[in-house]
Each structure stands twice: as structure tokens, then as C-alpha cells.
Amino acid sequence: xxxxxxxxxxxxxxxxxxxxxxxxxxALERLGAEAVPVWHADDSLPDVSAVVLPGGFSYGDYxxxxxxxxxxxxxxGVNAFAADGGLVLGICNGFQVxxxxxxxxxxxxxxxSLNFVCRDAALTVERTETPFTSRCRPGQQLTIPVKxxxxxxxxxxxxxxxxxxxxxxxxxxxxxxxxxxxANIAGVVNRDGNVLGLMPHPEHAVDPLTGSTDGALVLGxxxxxxxxxxxxxxxx
Amino acid sequence: xxATVLVRPKPGILDPQGEAxxxxxxxxxxxxxxxxxxxxxDLELRDDDREEARAELERMCEQLLxxxxxxxxxxxxxxxx
Numbered sequence: 025x026x027x028x029x030x031x032x033x034x035x036x037x038x039x040x041x042x043x044x045x046x047x048x049x050x051a052l053e054r055l056g057a058e059a060v061p062v063w064h065a066d067d068s069l070p071d072v073s074a075v076v077l078p079g080g081f082s083y084g085d086y087x088x089x090x091x092x093x094x095x096x097x098x099x100x101g102v103n104a105f106a107a108d109g110g111l112v113l114g115i116c117n118g119f120q121v122x123x124x125x126x127x128x129x130x131x132x133x134x135x136x137s138l139n140f141v142c143r144d145a146a147l148t149v150e151r152t153e154t155p156f157t158s159r160c161r162p163g164q165q166l167t168i169p170v171k172x173x174x175x176x177x178x179x180x181x182x183x184x185x186x187x188x189x190x191x192x193x194x195x196x197x198x199x200x201x202x203x204x205x206x207a208n209i210a211g212v213v214n215r216d217g218n219v220l221g222l223m224p225h226p227e228h229a230v231d232p233l234t235g236s237t238d239g240a241l242v243l244g245x246x247x248x249x250x251x252x253x254x255x256x257x258x259x260x
Numbered sequence: 261x262x263a264t265v266l267v268r269p270k271p272g273i274l275d276p277q278g279e280a281x282x283x284x285x286x287x288x289x290x291x292x293x294x295x296x297x298x299x300x301x302d303l304e305l306r307d308d309d310r311e312e313a314r315a316e317l318e319r320m321c322e323q324l325l326x327x328x329x330x331x332x333x334x335x336x337x338x339x340x341x
Contacts, residue, residue, distance in 0.1 A: 087324070087325070088327060091324065091327070095324075124327070130329070131327055131329045131330055133330065134276060134277065135276075136274070136276055137276070138276050138277065138280055178273075178329070178330060179329070180329065183329075204274070204276075
């Protein structure tokens with residue numbers, strides 16, 4: 025199994041109510057990673073090079089989406105991993121969890137329309153030097169589906185100015201946003217650039233059978249970055 | 261001790277739920293200028309010390325019950341301890 029030894033290991037966390045964990049794992053495997061399932065009640069993360077918090081409705085979205093998942097035992101490990109510079113990608117509900125956990129700025133609110141939106145979204149890549157967008161060209165247009173009821177990204181004027189100035193807006197909706205997000209924000213990175221929250225679902229856009237394969241650019245970038253991390257001596 | 265926490269969308273924060281409620285009330289013929297929708301959390305605390313309970317409730321709000329970016333909160337302690 026020597027070829028498997030070179031596969032970067034990427035954790036995919038399952039919370040009660042996660043429902044995109046399997047698609048995320050499948051997409052990562054197709055893109056050359058070994059997806060490592062991790063249960064929310066685990067006290068720590070296994071030895072991995074990246075972590076994906078998948079979409080879904082963790083803890084039923086009770087109180088506020090993502091507000092309860094943030095207290096799951098595994099989040100201690102995720103927090104420590106992110107603080108060490110580890111790569112963390114939160115997709116949809118995962119994005120909501122990362123915001124509530126304070127790993128990303130801002131918050132996701134109910135869609136402006138109050139309707140659940142489920143459709144392809146046109147996106148523009150704003151930053152290509154992140155570990156999540158390195159396979160994209162600057163300004164590249166992507167088509168990746170969204171499916172959420174609470175994807176309206178909000179930051180107050182001061183915070184928005186701050187994240188814009190520090191180049192933390194990685195991906196924006198092209199044209200009218202599906203949810204009323206401020207500044208059409210679809211994806212935000214933290215200051216260090218090792219954590220990305222993304223409302224659209226790249227894991228649902230990797231197979232031509234279901235339409236666009238642009239999601240592979242995002243997840244492929246993550247796998248590339250994870251492989252690079254993997255090659256460092258810390259990996260066993 | 262019983263306590264109630266009221267969580268509201270902060271002033272200036274867009275509240276589509278409130279707008280929808282206002283619209284429906286207007287359709288029913290009520291002259292409603294604005295509506296904002298928040299959340300009520302009723303709690304029963306083991307603590308009987310009002311000071312301590314209030315401090316504890318503040319921490320609950322900061323850590324979980326409200327998101328300070330978008331929500332304000334108000335704590336009401338029941339009079340009869």
C-alpha cells in the first residue's frame with residue numbers, strides 16, 4: 025500500500041445532524057486524500073493534515089446555526105489544530121460552526137428571503153494565495169451549488185472594513201447573492217489564512233454527472249496544501 | 261430561582277422575520293409600523309443568590325444564549341425567589 029502512504033489524511037467531522045460528511049469524504053478521496061471520519065464526541069483529532077467541518081444541521085440548528093456544535097468535545101481538538109496553523113475548511117454548517125466558535129469573523133444569519141435556497145451559485149475567486157484556492161486563477165468564475173436557510177453572512181461596518189482591508193474575503197457571489205450576505209461574501213478566511221468558511225458546497229461539484237466540477241478546484245487546493253503539510257517531518 | 265432571558269436583534273440589524281411578521285399583521289388590517297422578532301429563554305436556576313444568579317446569567321448570554329455581533333439580551337429575575 026505504498027501509494028496510500030503518500031495520501032494526505034484529512035479529517036471529516038460528523039456532528040449529530042451533519043449530512044454532507046459522506047459527500048465530503050468521497051470528494052476528498054477522489055481528489056487523492058484519505059478521508060478520516062471523526063466523531064463529534066471524540067476528545068481529540070487523529071493525526072491528520074487538514075480538517076473539514078461538513079454541511080448539515082448540527083444539533084438541529086437549535087438556538088442559532090452552529091451555536092451548539094461549537095461545544096462538541098472534538099472542537100477542542102479543532103481549535104488547537106487551527107491555532108497551530110492547521111488547515112480547517114468549514115462548509116455551510118461548518119462555516120456557521122467556525123463563526124460561532126470564533127475561529128472566523130462574522131456570523132451567518134437567516135437568508136434575507138427567509139427561503140431555503142438550493143441552486144447553483146456563480147462565484148468569483150478573490151484570493152488565490154490561500155491553501156483553499158491555489159488551483160484557481162485570480163478573478164476566476166466558479167459555479168458551485170448552495171443549499172442553506174441561514175447563509176446570510178453578516179459583519180458590522182467596522183468588522184467588514186477590517187476583513188476587507190486584510191484581504192480575508194476569499195470568494196464572493198457574482199451578481200445578486202442567494203442570501204443577502206454583506207458585500208456578497210461567500211467565503212472568508214481567518215487572518216492567518218489557514219481557516220476557510222465557505223457557504224457553497226464544493227463537495228457537491230466534483231463529478232460531471234451532477235453538473236459543475238468547479239468544487240474540485242477548492243477541495244483539490246486543500247488536498248495539495250494538505251499533502252505539502254504531510255511531507256513535513258512532523259508527519260509519522 | 262426562575263429567570264427569563266430576552267434576546268433581541270440589535271437595532272439596525274436587518275430582521276427579515278420581523279419584516280415578514282409586520283407585513284402579515286398589516287395584511288390582517290393592523291396598523292403596525294415595525295416588528296422585530298427575538299427569542300425568549302425561560303430558565304430555572306439552582307442558585308438562590310440574586311447577585312450570583314445575575315452574574316451567571318450574564319455569562320450564559322455572552323457564551324451561548326446571544327451572539328453579541330447581532331443580538332442584545334436582557335435578563336429578568338423572578339421576584340419570588
